[in-house]
Amino acid sequence: MLVGSLKPGDHRVAIVAARFNDLIVDHMLSAAREAWAQLGGDPEKLVVARVPGSFELPVAARKLAEAGDAGGGFAAVVCLGCVIRGETDHYDHVVEQTARGIKDVNVQTGVPCVFGVLTCDTLEQALHRAGVKLGNAGRNAVHVAVEMANLMVSIDANAEL
Template identity: 70%
Template sequence: MPQEHTGQLTPGDHKIAIAVGRFNEFITEHLLTACLDTWQQLGGKDENVTVARVPGSFELPVTSLKLAESGDYAAVVCLGCVIRGDTDHYDHVVEQTAKGIKDVGVNTGVPTIFGVLTCDTLEQAIHRAGAKMGNAGRSAMMTAVEMANLMQKL
């Protein structure tokens, strides 16, 4: 039987950082609220969470890199919202943001969670921020806690 490792949904003494974009703030604030509520529901201590606010999703990778490199956090959650417009700007922002956030986790070994909504319409964003389809902020925090525990075990 192979040895198997899984992360638990218990915050313990882990510290988590959340980087959240202000662009589309009416959506990202719902993501942040759900993220923080989930942390508390799991039993996390308020003093073990740091929130860094950035202008938009494009700034999430550099901010999460700084947080991850500090050595203070077991995981970094990135929250943002990019809604498709009439130009190809959306594609560039989404691609570079996703790649940047992925690179932070791979290069630092600190789980860096992609909680950025990438939606075609405002209605889709509203649904993914809690109106119909759960809340991506909640999922991101659950992933962060699970990964922080898994990394500790490995």
């Protein structure tokens, strides 16, 4: 059975974080950085890029993923954002296109691209999912990124399976 470990090793990981709803996203970003450090990750191998909003996450994630792990590229990309439902259908469009874009980065590049975007009905829900009550989506996303980066190495090493 192939599984990925939670040891960052020599991997470089990128985090793309939205500035929109920064009260929430900044809290998630802080937890993501703490998780990286707790796993033993080298702070020099964690790169953060900021984008205006969640809708812009996929384009930055793709650019980072296309750099690849070899030659200073990235083994995984974490996307952090927060979309809170309003009184219009704008929410639905942003959530759908952001999710599709991040999924496409995964499939088209083969680089794990983690969906760490909160999709909430209220600010209170977002605060809870960003660490007030229910853990922190930023921390969880870094754990997924490290595990997936290591799983990709295991798969490559066992390609003849």
